[in-house]
Amino acid sequence: xxxxxxxxxxxxxxxxxxxxxxxxxxxxxxxxxxxGDRGSGKSTAVRxxxxxxxxxxxxxxxxxxCDPDRPAEFCEECRVRAAKGALKSAQVPVPVVDLPLGATxxxxxxxxxxxxxxxxGEKAFEPGLLxxxxxxFLYIDEANLLEDHLVDLLLDVAASGENVVEREGLSIRxxxxxxLVGTGNxxxxxxxxxxxxxxxxxxxxxxxxxxxxRIEVVRRRDTFETDSAAxxxxxxxxxxxxxKKIIGAREKLSSVSVPDVTLERAAKLCMALGTDGxxxxxxxxxxxRxxxxxxxxxxxxxxxxxxxxxxxxxxxLRRNPLDDAGSSVRVDRAISEVLG
Amino acid sequence: MTGTAVWSDGxxxxxxxAVDPPGTGGVLLRSRAGPVRDRWLAVLRAALPRSxxxxxxxxxxxxxxxxxxxxxxxxxLAGRPVAERGLLAEADGGVIMLAxxxxxxxxxxVHVTAAMDAGEAIVERDGxxxxxxxxxxxxxxxxxLDDEFAPASLRDRLALHLDLNAIGVHDAEEFAPDAGETAAxxxxxxxxxPAAAQIEALCTAATxxxxxxxxxxxxxxxxxxxxxxxxxxxxxxxxxxxxAARLVLAPRALVFPPADGAAPPExxxxxxxxxxxxxxxDQIPDIDRALDEVILAAVQAAIPLDVLATLRAGAAGRxxxxxxxxxxxxxxxxxxxxxxGVLRGALRAGARLNVIETLRAAAPWQALRRREAxxxxxxxxxxxxxxxxxxxxxxFKQRTETVTIFVVDASGSAALHRLAxxxxxxxxxxxxxxxxxxxxxxxxxxxxxxxxxLPPTRSLARAKRSLAGLPGGGGTPLAAGLDAAFVLSDSIxxxxxxxxxxxxxxGRANIARDGGQGRPRAEDDxxxxxxxxxxxxxxxxxxxxxxxxxxxxxxxxxEMGARYLPLPHADAATLSKAVxxxxx
Numbered sequence: 058x059x060x061x062x063x064x065x066x067x068x069x070x071x072x073x074x075x076x077x078x079x080x081x082x083x084x085x086x087x088x089x090x091x092x093g094d095r096g097s098g099k100s101t102a103v104r105x106x107x108x109x110x111x112x113x114x115x116x117x118x119x120x121x122x123c124d125p126d127r128p129a130e131f132c133e134e135c136r137v138r139a140a141k142g143a144l145k146s147a148q149v150p151v152p153v154v155d156l157p158l159g160a161t162x163x164x165x166x167x168x169x170x171x172x173x174x175x176x177x178g179e180k181a182f183e184p185g186l187l188x189x190x191x192x193x194f195l196y197i198d199e200a201n202l203l204e205d206h207l208v209d210l211l212l213d214v215a216a217s218g219e220n221v222v223e224r225e226g227l228s229i230r231x232x233x234x235x236x237l238v239g240t241g242n243x244x245x246x247x248x249x250x251x252x253x254x255x256x257x258x259x260x261x262x263x264x265x266x267x268x269x270x271r272i273e274v275v276r277r278r279d280t281f282e283t284d285s286a287a288x289x290x291x292x293x294x295x296x297x298x299x300x301k302k303i304i305g306a307r308e309k310l311s312s313v314s315v316p317d318v319t320l321e322r323a324a325k326l327c328m329a330l331g332t333d334g335x336x337x338x339x340x341x342x343x344x345x346r347x348x349x350x351x352x353x354x355x356x357x358x359x360x361x362x363x364x365x366x367x368x369x370x371x372x373x374l375r376r377n378p379l380d381d382a383g384s385s386v387r388v389d390r391a392i393s394e395v396l397g
Numbered sequence: 398m399t400g401t402a403v404w405s406d407g408x409x410x411x412x413x414x415a416v417d418p419p420g421t422g423g424v425l426l427r428s429r430a431g432p433v434r435d436r437w438l439a440v441l442r443a444a445l446p447r448s449x450x451x452x453x454x455x456x457x458x459x460x461x462x463x464x465x466x467x468x469x470x471x472x473x474l475a476g477r478p479v480a481e482r483g484l485l486a487e488a489d490g491g492v493i494m495l496a497x498x499x500x501x502x503x504x505x506x507v508h509v510t511a512a513m514d515a516g517e518a519i520v521e522r523d524g525x526x527x528x529x530x531x532x533x534x535x536x537x538x539x540x541x542l543d544d545e546f547a548p549a550s551l552r553d554r555l556a557l558h559l560d561l562n563a564i565g566v567h568d569a570e571e572f573a574p575d576a577g578e579t580a581a582x583x584x585x586x587x588x589x590x591p592a593a594a595q596i597e598a599l600c601t602a603a604t605x606x607x608x609x610x611x612x613x614x615x616x617x618x619x620x621x622x623x624x625x626x627x628x629x630x631x632x633x634x635x636x637x638x639x640x641a642a643r644l645v646l647a648p649r650a651l652v653f654p655p656a657d658g659a660a661p662p663e664x665x666x667x668x669x670x671x672x673x674x675x676x677x678x679d680q681i682p683d684i685d686r687a688l689d690e691v692i693l694a695a696v697q698a699a700i701p702l703d704v705l706a707t708l709r710a711g712a713a714g715r716x717x718x719x720x721x722x723x724x725x726x727x728x729x730x731x732x733x734x735x736x737x738g739v740l741r742g743a744l745r746a747g748a749r750l751n752v753i754e755t756l757r758a759a760a761p762w763q764a765l766r767r768r769e770a771x772x773x774x775x776x777x778x779x780x781x782x783x784x785x786x787x788x789x790x791x792x793f794k795q796r797t798e799t800v801t802i803f804v805v806d807a808s809g810s811a812a813l814h815r816l817a818x819x820x821x822x823x824x825x826x827x828x829x830x831x832x833x834x835x836x837x838x839x840x841x842x843x844x845x846x847x848x849x850x851l852p853p854t855r856s857l858a859r860a861k862r863s864l865a866g867l868p869g870g871g872g873t874p875l876a877a878g879l880d881a882a883f884v885l886s887d888s889i890x891x892x893x894x895x896x897x898x899x900x901x902x903x904g905r906a907n908i909a910r911d912g913g914q915g916r917p918r919a920e921d922d923x924x925x926x927x928x929x930x931x932x933x934x935x936x937x938x939x940x941x942x943x944x945x946x947x948x949x950x951x952x953x954x955x956e957m958g959a960r961y962l963p964l965p966h967a968d969a970a971t972l973s974k975a976v977x978x979x980x981x
Contacts, residue, residue, distance in 0.1 A: 095553045096610035100514060157519045158507050159464045164521035169753055171467075171478045171524040186521060199507045242550065245503060246855045264609050272600040275614050279591060 060285040064105035065295035067098060068274045069265045075348070076258040076368050077106050078299075080194075080236050082306040083347040086257040087340060088215075088237035090200070090248070090372065093262025098274070099240040103196050106238075107153035109296060111304050113192060117145040120184050121231045122152065122191045132231045152193030154186050154235075158202055165210055166222050167229070182229045187220045190235040200239030201246045208252050211237070215255050257340045258365075259372035261385065306350035313349045315342060315357045322395060323362060329391040332373040341369040359396050366392055400568030403561070404433075408440055410557040410644055412574050415444035416582045416623040418492055418534025421556040422513065422616060425498070425547060427539045428561035433569045434538070437561060441492075441536070444574040450491035451536075452484055454509075456500055463508055467523035467752060476780030478525060485509070485518040486529035493533050498551065499541030506548040509535065513554055523752055556616035558648035582626035589622045591633050602642055607652030617645040639694075754789035756781070798894045800836045800853045801826070804882045806902035806942065807843040808873035820864055822940075826899065827860050836894070838885060839863055842878030844871035845912040849881060853889065872914065875906035875953070876922035879930060886935045897936045900959070903943035904950030920949070927957035938962060 067074060076089045091099045116123045121132040125146040128139060138144055156165065167185035186195070195211075197203055203211075214220050220233040237255060241248065253259070265271050281288040320342065327338045345361040354361070371384045414424050424441075428434040442451065454463065461467075465483030472479045484493065485508070495501065495509070512518045518531040535555060539547040546552065561569075599614040599621070608614075621641035625633045759781060770782060803823050827837055837860055839851035850863040879900070886896035906923040907916050930937060937959035941950035946963030954961035 094609060095550055096612040098611075155519055157464075157511065157521055158504060159460050160521035161523060163524055163753070164526060168524060171472075171752070171756075183524060198511060202503050202507055243858060244549070244856060247857055264611055266609075268601060268604055271604065271611060271614070272597050274611055275600055275618065276593065276596045278615055279596060279618060283587075283590060 060289055061104045061108040062101050062278075062281055063289055063292035063296050064102070064109040065299050066277050066281070066288070066292045067102055067105060068277065069270050070098060070102060070262060072260045072368060073099070073102055073262050075364075076260050077102060077238070078303065078351060079258070079344050079347040079365070080238070081106065081110055081303050082350060083310060083343055084192075084234070084236045086343045086347060088239075088256045088258070090253070090256040090259040091238075091240045091262050092243050092248075092259065094264045095242055097262045097264045099262050100198055103153070103194075103238050103240065106194070107151070109300055109303075110151040110153075111300055112148040113151050114146050115149050115192075117147050121188050121233075122149075122193070123232075124192065130232055152189055152191075153238075154190040154193060154195050156186055156195055156197045156203075156207075158197075158199060158204070160186065160207065162206065162210065165207060166214075166220055168222070169227065180227065182222070182227055184231070185220075187214055187233040187235070188231055191231075191233050193235055194238050195235040197237070197239045199241050199245070200252070201241040201243070201248045203252075205249075208249060212251055212255060253372050254336070256372065258344060258368040260368050261371075302351060305353070306347065309350040309353065310347060313346050313355065313357060315346060319345075319357050319359065319362065322359060326362065326366060326391055326395045327370065329395055330370055330374050330388065332370055337370055337373045341366060344369045363392055363396055400564035401570075403559075403564050404569045406644060407437055407559050407561060407569075408572050408574070409640070410559055411437060411441040412444050412579070412627060413620055413623045413644070414534060414536075414557060415441065415574075415576075415579045416627055417586060417619060418445075418449075419513075419516070419532040420619045421534065421623065422612075423492075423535030423537065423555040424557040424559060425537050425539055425552055425555045426559050426561065427541070428559070429540050432566045433561050433564060436566075436569045436571060437559075438536075440572055440574060444576060444579050445492065446576050446580055450488060451494055452488040452491065452533075453494045453496060454484055456495075456497045458484065458505075460504070460508070461522060463505070464518055464522065465520045465527065465529065467525055472752075474779050480520075480525050480527055482529060483518055483520065485512045485531045485533070488533040489530045491533055492536060494536045494538065495547075495551075496538055498537035498539045498547035499545045501548055501551065503548070506551050510550050510554055553610050553612050554616075556620050556645050558645075560648075578627065582623065585626040585629075586622060589625050589630075589633055591618055591622065595621070595633055595638055598638060599642065599646075603646055603649075605652070606646055606650035608646065608649050610649075613646060613649050617641040620645050749791045751789045751791045754791075755783065755787050759783045759787040798836065800838060800889045800894050800896050802838045802840060802853075802882055802885055802889075802896055802898045803827075804840045804842070804847075804878050804898060804900045804902075805867065806873060806875070806878065806900075807841045807867055807869045807871075809843075809870045820867065823864060823901070824861065827857060827864075840878060840881045840885065841867055842874050842881070843869065845874055845877075845908055847874060847877040847881040849885065853885075853894075872908040873902070873906050874908035874910075874912070874919070875902060875904070876910045876919065876926040877908070878902070879923065879926035879957070880910070883926065883929050883933065883935075886930075886933065895936075898930070898938070898959075900937065900939045901942050902939070902950070902953075904939075904941060904947075904953050905943070906949075906953075923953060924956050927953050931956065931958035934958075 064074070064077075073089075073091050076091075080086055080089050091102070093099060113122075114125055116125050116131075116135050116138070118138075119132065119135050121134075123131050123135045125144050128135075131139065135144065163185070165185050165187060167183055167188055170179075170181040170183035173179040173181045214233050215235075215237055218232060218234040220231055222229045239248070239252075239256065265274065277288075323338055323341050323345070327341065330337075332338070341362065342357075344365045345357045348361045348365050349355075349357045352361070367385055367388045371388050374384050374387060410424060414421055426434070426437065428437070445451070461481075461483070463483050463485060465481055465486055468479045468481035471481070493509075501509075512531045512533075513535065516530065516532045518527075518529045520527040520529070535551075537547050537551060537555060541547070552558070596614075596618065599617045603614045603617070617638075618641070621633050621637040624637040624640045628634075628637065630637065803826070805820075805823060823839075836853040836855050837851070838849070838853040839860060840847055841850050842848070850867065851860055854860060882898050882900070886898060889896040906919040908914060909918040910922045910926075913919075937954075937957055939950065939954040939957070939959040939961050941947075941954075941961065941963045943950060950963065951961050953959075
């Protein structure tokens with residue numbers, strides 16, 4: 058993989074960047090969908106995120122990225138290992154796994170290890186992309202074009218946090234909790250509503266229309282392409298600062314308090330918008346809390362709700378899906394009604 | 398522009414592309430087969446260093462062949478998984494040529510553009526997980542007619558857009574560029590750095606031309622660099638920028654740049670703050686504020702006058718061009734969908750071999766076959782013996798895709814009564830189609846003719862937009878509306894999809910096929926159009942939107958074998974429910 062463009066060097070696109078940062082702070086918020094114009098740097102931002110994320114601790118030799126500090130969530134292999142003795146741990150980069158559109162099902166969920174089957178006639182499980190993405194991010198570019206049977210698989214696993222493979226005479230289950238990140242262009246087709254619902258936040262990405270920003274985008278891109286190593290070095294400080302901010306926010310997250318009055322407002326906001334179920338409210342609260350943590354605030358306030366509500370709610374309005382074009386407007390209206 | 402001028406630009410484009418194939422993305426070559434195209438390809442071939450491959454990608458290439466995957470033959474022979482490089486990886490360092498790019502399926506397009514963006518082919522197939530370098534330039538040969546275009550996401554990534562359809566052979570002088578020049582220019586590329594003002598100028602020009610995508614100015618910059626390298630300049634000169642603007646920006650222009658005299662709508666913002674940042678490094682004295690104008694002038698000169706009218710309308714035309722090739726749906730249906738089990742079968746084109754199942758099927762017989770093979774003393778003995786009977790083919794169940802065609806009566810008589818309600822009902826039906834992943838199309842008739850407001854699409858945003866913009870009033874050319882529905886249904890069928898027609902009208906035709914007035918003739922024409930639809934056996938629902946449903950609506954419905962739904966006082970919701978029930 059070529060050097061990634063630094064996250065902090067991305068011009069504008071504040072909503073998308075914020076959503077990705079929130080997902081990095083609290084994976085429970087549940088993923089980001091970025092839909093928008095061609096050539097606006099959606100994929101760039103996701104790849105940049107991979108380079109930005111602080112490293113994570115894993116059990117050495119575990120194929121499922123098990124966290125040594127959470128024995129309750131171990132995969133079966135780690136349980137066996139733990140029973141035998143202390144586990145070794147290592148720091149590794151957080152996986153940001155690509156799910157390419159041409160992927161076959163066996164590679165996504167995992168299947169019989171072909172090599173061992175052929176060479177030694179053994180039946181062994183070869184983990185797939187879902188296993189690789191555990192505790193990290195699963196990235197689908199052009200998510201709206203993903204084949205239906207793959208979408209079904211994802212929905213199932215994303216809901217349960219566990220991948221169960223019952224095939225080829227194998228019976229394997231392993232944890233697969235990942236943050237789903239999807240990008241796409243609405244001109245090429247819409248996303249299935251069920252999949253849409255799995256994303257915690259959805260952002261609309263537009264090409265900057267202000268000339269100064271546009272010039273800056275092209276200039277940075279050109280500098281990056283001419284000498285990416287030097288460019289990355291130049292931005293290293295900003296990246297480090299941002300990384301620190303993410304780590305700090307993760308630590309603060311549990312201590313950020315959510316006052317009852319804010320909870321009430323969030324509920325009112327969701328009611329005003331007629332969002333289905335509780336998922337909207339939960340996501341809104343979690344995202345607002347992560348945002349407060351990023352801001353180093355001790356409590357979640359209306360200010361946080363206001364900033365994150367459009368991303369957390371715009372794709373959940375109970376509606377005839379035709380209203381999509383106006384959903385941002387509706388959220389804005391509800392915000393000004395409820396939050397004043 | 399004259400034919401020779403177009404050709405000369407074409408030759409320049411080929412040479413520029415050859416200097417930096419992956420950097421410039423590639424060339425969109427809008428040209429039908431013929432000597433001009435062959436000549437252009439010959440120019441390109443001559444400009445490229447001989448060692449570089451040009452791989453042709455046929456339209457119907459299998460996904461596995463394009464991306465790479467398991468080489469079954471080698472795997473079975475060697476008794477271990479052997480990966481096969483796909484075409485994209487094989488083209489690394491060279492050029493791929495996409496034939497009939499206007500018919501590229503959405504999936505194919507994504508595979509190509511993803512590899513272009515990442516510079517590598519990512520394969521997660523058949524038990525293999527591979528990343529292979531795939532840096533290549535693309536020649537997309539677009540043979541589309543009228544409104545058929547190569548997918549927008551691909552066009553966006555190709556710097557140079559050429560249209561050779563209009564020029565004749567006599568304009569296309571044979572020319573053999575020297576590959577040595579290309580090599581020399583490549584060596585110079587890294588030393589050419591654009592000045593801040595030059596980047597600014599290209600961005601300003603792109604904005605003034607109404608180009609949204611930021612790839613355009615970036616690609617223009619690379620072309621300017623390639624141009625400077627080719628011309629032997631030691632830095633990027635004004636003429637290089639002008640060339641880039643002409644070749645990259647002009648063909649993408651959606652708005653005609655303001656004429657010289659007129660004040661530009663957006664005066665270029667004074668780039669003071671940027672100027673002092675970069676002030677020190679390589680400010681080129683002869684580049685000043687006037688650069689923007691030089692570039693715009695270059696673009697202006699490149700846009701032929703007669704194209705101006707189309708340019709203005711172009712915004713609509715371009716966005717309407719199908720982003721996924723028209724053949725897409727049909728092509729996909731044989732290979733995608735929900736896996737519906739595995740069956741024993743022969744390897745035919747388009748069939749997907751299920752390796753695991755095949756191996757499983759072969760496994761129990763190995764010992765037996767081995768004994769047999771030992772007896773017959775075959776010279777090469779593979780570790781696994783696979784027989785034809787073992788082959789297992791994955792089966793995919795694909796619901797035939799339905800395209801629902803709404804034929805909406807927007808005439809005065811209907812508008813008065815129910816146009817708003819009809820719109821509401823159509824919106825609800827659209828929503829349902831969306832949930833079922835059906836495609837929808839929208840035809841409206843009013844005045845003297847029918848108009849296709851929306852070709853079959855899945856994009857709800859577009860459907861909604863065109864519906865909202867639907868004006869009412871005028872006569873009722875029912876025959877024209879039904880004819881349009883028939884023509885569209887026919888083309889949908891030919892693509893292997895199933896058309897369903899929903900007509901919303903009060904049935905009171907008063908405009909004949911030829912646009913003439915008069916109720917009796919109009920009704921005759923409507924009846925004959927209705928019969929045509931029935932003969933074709935298309936599923937139709939006629940919703941009578943008249944406040945007093947009467948004979949006319951019912952008669953038409955009967956004539957076309959449609960379900961008749963008189964809905965005198967229904968609201969949008971009831972209407973859509975009724976239609977859904979009868980469509981099934």
